[in-house]
Amino acid sequence: TLPSHRKSSEFIMLENVRLRTGLALAQFHFRKRGYPQTEFTKLYSNARTALVIVPEDSEHRSLAIPLLTSLQNKFRGNKLTIVIYDSFRDLSSSLAHCDVFPMTKENITFFYLPKKRAVQKLSRQKFDLVLDLNIPMVLTAADLCRSMNATLKVGFAKEHGDRFYNFQLKTTHQKNPERSYEQLLRTMAMF
Secondary structure (H helix, E strand, O other): OOOHHHHHHHHHHHHHHHHHHHHHHHHHHOOOOOOOOOOOOOHHHHOOOEEEEOOOOHHHHHHOHHHHHHHHHHOOOOOEEEEEEHHHHHHHHHOOOOEEEEEOHHHEOOOOOEOHHHHHHHHOOOOOEEEEOOOOOOHHHHHHHHHOOOOEEEEEOOOOHHHOOOEEEOOOOOOOHHHHHHHHHHHHHOO
16 A cells, blocks of 8 residues: 555645546537627626525635625525535525525536536526636536526636636635625626
């Protein structure tokens, strides 16, 4: 057997290969689909339905709850769908007035992309807005965002983000997720 420090470095290398491969696959999948020129004026204020991808990071998720509450107030009457990760089902109890889609391990490929059946199930609904609340790149969330047929696809600015979002917020609060979510809400309110 290998020493534990060697196993962990090999594991990290495998994870990096999986992520790079997944990113390449996503880029290949969307290679012919560019974003049409979009006028952002009133896109958010006129939006009637939204898909929100909750942060994978548990600390970020708890800090995003005020933003989720605000979105739940804007999109009343089950017009808000929330994607949560399987291990974070505790959050679903506070989101009583919206649809919750658990992103389970069974819905994610080996290369961290959402499986076709998950994308198809969510694509049955029409969304005006897709919002990825992950501050760092989470390939599953970014690819899911890009896969939805929505006019406005919002995410935080990150490396390779232009492949997945047509609106990226570059926050001045990179080290403070709570302030980043506040800034996102203020920015979206301008539209």
